[in-house]
Amino acid sequence: MNDSSxxxxxxxxxxxxxxxxxxxxxxxxxxxxxxxxxxxxxxxxTIATGAALAALILTFGPISGxxxxxxxxxxxxxxxxxSWARAAQYMSAQILGGTAGACIAHLMFGLPIVSISHHVxxxxxxxxxxxxxxFGLLCVIWGCSxxxxxxxxxxxxxxxxxxxxxxxxxSFANPxxxxxxxxxxxxxxxxxxxxxxxxxxxxxxAAAATILFRWLAPGIEANAKEVVLPRxxxx
Amino acid sequence: MNDSSxxxxxxxxxxxxxxxxxxxxxxxxxxxxxxxxxxxxxxxxTIATGAALAALILTFGPISGxxxxxxxxxxxxxxxxxSWARAAQYMSAQILGGTAGACIAHLMFGLPIVSISHHVxxxxxxxxxxxxxxFGLLCVIWGCSxxxxxxxxxxxxxxxxxxxxxxxxxSFANPxxxxxxxxxxxxxxxxxxxxxxxxxxxxxxAAAATILFRWLAPGIEANAKEVVLPRxxxx
Amino acid sequence: MNDSSxxxxxxxxxxxxxxxxxxxxxxxxxxxxxxxxxxxxxxxxTIATGAALAALILTFGPISGxxxxxxxxxxxxxxxxxSWARAAQYMSAQILGGTAGACIAHLMFGLPIVSISHHVxxxxxxxxxxxxxxFGLLCVIWGCSxxxxxxxxxxxxxxxxxxxxxxxxxSFANPxxxxxxxxxxxxxxxxxxxxxxxxxxxxxxAAAATILFRWLAPGIEANAKEVVLPRxxxx
Amino acid sequence: MNDSSxxxxxxxxxxxxxxxxxxxxxxxxxxxxxxxxxxxxxxxxTIATGAALAALILTFGPISGxxxxxxxxxxxxxxxxxSWARAAQYMSAQILGGTAGACIAHLMFGLPIVSISHHVxxxxxxxxxxxxxxFGLLCVIWGCSxxxxxxxxxxxxxxxxxxxxxxxxxSFANPxxxxxxxxxxxxxxxxxxxxxxxxxxxxxxAAAATILFRWLAPGIEANAKEVVLPRxxxx
Numbered sequence: 001m002n003d004s005s006x007x008x009x010x011x012x013x014x015x016x017x018x019x020x021x022x023x024x025x026x027x028x029x030x031x032x033x034x035x036x037x038x039x040x041x042x043x044x045x046t047i048a049t050g051a052a053l054a055a056l057i058l059t060f061g062p063i064s065g066x067x068x069x070x071x072x073x074x075x076x077x078x079x080x081x082x083s084w085a086r087a088a089q090y091m092s093a094q095i096l097g098g099t100a101g102a103c104i105a106h107l108m109f110g111l112p113i114v115s116i117s118h119h120v121x122x123x124x125x126x127x128x129x130x131x132x133x134x135f136g137l138l139c140v141i142w143g144c145s146x147x148x149x150x151x152x153x154x155x156x157x158x159x160x161x162x163x164x165x166x167x168x169x170x171s172f173a174n175p176x177x178x179x180x181x182x183x184x185x186x187x188x189x190x191x192x193x194x195x196x197x198x199x200x201x202x203x204x205x206a207a208a209a210t211i212l213f214r215w216l217a218p219g220i221e222a223n224a225k226e227v228v229l230p231r232x233x234x235x
Numbered sequence: 236m237n238d239s240s241x242x243x244x245x246x247x248x249x250x251x252x253x254x255x256x257x258x259x260x261x262x263x264x265x266x267x268x269x270x271x272x273x274x275x276x277x278x279x280x281t282i283a284t285g286a287a288l289a290a291l292i293l294t295f296g297p298i299s300g301x302x303x304x305x306x307x308x309x310x311x312x313x314x315x316x317x318s319w320a321r322a323a324q325y326m327s328a329q330i331l332g333g334t335a336g337a338c339i340a341h342l343m344f345g346l347p348i349v350s351i352s353h354h355v356x357x358x359x360x361x362x363x364x365x366x367x368x369x370f371g372l373l374c375v376i377w378g379c380s381x382x383x384x385x386x387x388x389x390x391x392x393x394x395x396x397x398x399x400x401x402x403x404x405x406s407f408a409n410p411x412x413x414x415x416x417x418x419x420x421x422x423x424x425x426x427x428x429x430x431x432x433x434x435x436x437x438x439x440x441a442a443a444a445t446i447l448f449r450w451l452a453p454g455i456e457a458n459a460k461e462v463v464l465p466r467x468x469x470x
Numbered sequence: 471m472n473d474s475s476x477x478x479x480x481x482x483x484x485x486x487x488x489x490x491x492x493x494x495x496x497x498x499x500x501x502x503x504x505x506x507x508x509x510x511x512x513x514x515x516t517i518a519t520g521a522a523l524a525a526l527i528l529t530f531g532p533i534s535g536x537x538x539x540x541x542x543x544x545x546x547x548x549x550x551x552x553s554w555a556r557a558a559q560y561m562s563a564q565i566l567g568g569t570a571g572a573c574i575a576h577l578m579f580g581l582p583i584v585s586i587s588h589h590v591x592x593x594x595x596x597x598x599x600x601x602x603x604x605f606g607l608l609c610v611i612w613g614c615s616x617x618x619x620x621x622x623x624x625x626x627x628x629x630x631x632x633x634x635x636x637x638x639x640x641s642f643a644n645p646x647x648x649x650x651x652x653x654x655x656x657x658x659x660x661x662x663x664x665x666x667x668x669x670x671x672x673x674x675x676a677a678a679a680t681i682l683f684r685w686l687a688p689g690i691e692a693n694a695k696e697v698v699l700p701r702x703x704x705x
Numbered sequence: 706m707n708d709s710s711x712x713x714x715x716x717x718x719x720x721x722x723x724x725x726x727x728x729x730x731x732x733x734x735x736x737x738x739x740x741x742x743x744x745x746x747x748x749x750x751t752i753a754t755g756a757a758l759a760a761l762i763l764t765f766g767p768i769s770g771x772x773x774x775x776x777x778x779x780x781x782x783x784x785x786x787x788s789w790a791r792a793a794q795y796m797s798a799q800i801l802g803g804t805a806g807a808c809i810a811h812l813m814f815g816l817p818i819v820s821i822s823h824h825v826x827x828x829x830x831x832x833x834x835x836x837x838x839x840f841g842l843l844c845v846i847w848g849c850s851x852x853x854x855x856x857x858x859x860x861x862x863x864x865x866x867x868x869x870x871x872x873x874x875x876s877f878a879n880p881x882x883x884x885x886x887x888x889x890x891x892x893x894x895x896x897x898x899x900x901x902x903x904x905x906x907x908x909x910x911a912a913a914a915t916i917l918f919r920w921l922a923p924g925i926e927a928n929a930k931e932v933v934l935p936r937x938x939x940x
Binding site for chain 4: 007011018021022023030035047051052058063104107109154
Binding site: 037038039040042043046047050123125128129132136139140143144146147148151154155156158159161162163164165166167168169215216217 | 242245246249253256257258259260261264265268269270272275276278279280282283284286287289290291293294295296297298339340342343344345385388389392
């Protein structure tokens with residue numbers, strides 16, 4: 001791995017780390033403080049997640065594109081934005097980073113580093129929700145990145161804020177985040193047995209939106225195919 | 236319908252679909268979690284709707300203008316922004332998309348696909364609220380799109396967040412959304428018998444603001460009459 | 471009054487109308503729904519006000535500068551941004567618009583058009599809060615408008631969201647809004663007897679910040695003295 | 706101290722003053738109104754702080770860079786952005802401004818000007834949280850300022866909103882703010898004995914992120930080393 005690849009790997013690792021730390025950590029804080037009021041806990045969890053996501057894409061986007069999400073990397077590879085070899089590196093970084101993020105959240109709150117979640121999230125409504133959530137996420141990414149890439153961080157953060165509430169699954173919409181959250185028996189956890197269905201639906205939703213946008217907004221082919229976000233370094 | 240028209244139709248359909256899914260879905264989630272605290276439920280519903288709207292206009296605006304609202308399309312046609320033939324296509328897409336969005340929200344939450352709302356929203360205060368809400372919405376759209384179109388998504392999202400709270404009707408401000416919400420017997424529903432009054436007031440408010448802005452900000456005539464938002468494709 | 475002056479008058483009237491309607495209306499809605507939870511009611515009132523303010527400055531700013539506030543117009547006149555004759559017109563429009571906004575909010579919620587507030591807001595801590603709130607508001611306006619005027623709507627909206635909570639008076643920071651709120655015996659009202667102290671402190675805070683910024687950021691003298699926000703029409 | 710230095714000193718003083726007034730004041734208001742609901746109180750405190758921070762960086766950033774934080778100034782000095790002599794001036798201004806901000810917040814709420822906090826915030830989880838919080842803050846600042854400095858105010862505000870919830874310490878992430886909050890026996894206070902550990906962790910986190918970004922995003926060396934934010938005055 002050369003220096004440029006190592007930087008992209010580090011950016012995806014750190015971004016996903018902070019994203020999962022934000023999701024899991026804010027869930028723990030919200031549950032502790034909300035005294036059983038689930039709406040208030042989810043509202044705090046939502047605002048923290050959306051704000052973190054926007055800040056992290058702004059921070060690491062110029063280095064790696066700011067995917068933090070294997071479904072996004074998969075979609076970018078489908079469009080020849082990243083090579084499949086690079087996509088494999090990105091996905092490894094995301095899964096490792098997400099896992100590290102859950103551990104760091106637990107450490108910050110004085111909990112055991114890893115705890116397997118017992119939070120059941122199963123059934124067709126949950127799985128369908130993940131398909132819709134990730135389909136919508138990739139619509140937002142492709143729509144914004146083809147027209148005006150600088151809006152992506154704000155649009156993605158806003159979309160996830162909404163999707164936490166309008167899907168029955170609270171929109172994981174991210175395989176690396178789903179895996180990481182299975183290691184946290186807290187507010188935002190998911191039972192490991194339910195993860196594969198989520199991941200399957202997420203990749204399906206991402207692929208569907210990507211294929212749709214080939215027809216809906218073909219402009220990218222001409223002028224901006226390789227980038228999700230503007231990048232600083234050509235190194 | 237040629238390819239460009241089909242894309243615009245699809246963008247209006249999908250945008251309205253996700254908008255209604257966000258409104259109805261977040262209302263269901265908020266009602267389930269809030270334990271009868273209506274202020275908290277409406278706050279979650281508000282934040283989800285405003286965030287979704289900003290993200291969706293950023294996503295689909297470059298393709299179709301991001302109307303998602305027959306009152307907006309009507310106003311744009313009054314200003315010769317879209318032809319009346321295209322306006323009819325847009326409105327069809329919006330009504331179909333909104334209906335589909337309500338159905339998808341119900342499916343995500345494991346509810347029957349359609350349920351007729353019993354939520355009474357009648358009386359002159361409610362109807363006057365819809366007039367004010369839609370008048371204000373079109374002021375925001377005309378004011379921002381004539382001066383700096385890139386601010387429209389943020390301004391519209393912010394305006395709707397405010398209008399959910401400052402009008403007695405929680406600002407439907409959108410005939411397609413009103414129709415779709417009549418098919419959902421949930422937090423955000425509206426009794427079908429009340430819909431025509433809402434729709435009438437919405438078109439009235441939109442027309443009033445449009446006529447006012449012909450005098451208040453005539454600049455658009457010279458340089459930007461056809462666009463609500465910058466567009467990617469000239470195809 | 472020529473056509474350009476009439477447009478500016480109308481923009482200040484409408485902007486202040488919607489601002490006060492947002493403050494008063496969201497206060498009524500919040501009080502009705504929150505079941506006595508004042509923190510939740512103020513949070514909804516805060517979010518609605520900040521979002522409305524950002525949207526309204528984006529909407530009417532290009533026409534009139536988007537003051538909606540006699541203290542801002544006073545400060546702009548101190549800096550020769552508007553003439554004192556125009557300032558008098560602006561202040562009339564703001565006071566009339568604010569009053570109309572309170573009436574419209576009452577109509578939307580089925581209340582008597584005007585009701586004198588009994589909400590006591592007196593004492594040195596309240597008055598000092600208004601001085602600090604308006605001093606801060608003008609710091610934000612002068613700091614942002616001299617460096618990058620397009621950030622003003624977002625900065626002002628964000629500042630007011632914060633100031634609702636960090637001042638003891640919930641930051642009226644606006645004489646026209648204070649007068650209008652004295653006509654509303656609802657959540658956001660103020661007893662007429664307390665208004666003069668608020669107004670005095672508001673003009674004092676605005677003047678202090680304006681004089682400070684003459685030294686702190688003198689750049690405006692050279693290049694941008696007349697505008698608070700970019701304007702569309704030179705007519 | 707020449708005129709330019711005095712302006713920078715004043716900007717850092719005022720910015721930190723308003724930042725601490727926002728943190729402490731909104732904490733007092735939130736505690737008074739929330740009736741013991743800690744999640745709601747922290748949510749109000751969070752939104753006020755994040756909104757204030759974005760507005761203040763937009764306001765004072767063009768004059769001084771908008772640090773308001775000795776850990777940020779320290780990191781900037783490590784990168785030769787400010788000289789160590791100037792860094793000492795900035796840190797003095799920040800500590801004085803933060804202290805003044807706490808006093809002003811107390812005055813606005815009719816409390817004694819200074820009160821020593823008894824709020825215990827100790828233990829390795831709290832200290833580790835501050836390391837993570839400040840590490841993340843400097844990642845955001847270096848990532849955004851090297852690629853697109855105009856995004857810094859929004860990214861920093863959003864990051865702090867998230868970090869209030871995802872760290873166990875509610876992310877002070879700022880030595881001047883930590884010192885100032887030790888003088889406030891209110892919601893947001895911290896026992897003086899716990900401050901040194903917080904400050905040590907904050908400088909450690911800032912240094913770690915700064916060293917990391919020398920490798921991760923070296924672009925700044927070539928083109929933009931001296932600025933955190935665009936500046937108006939070269940005087």
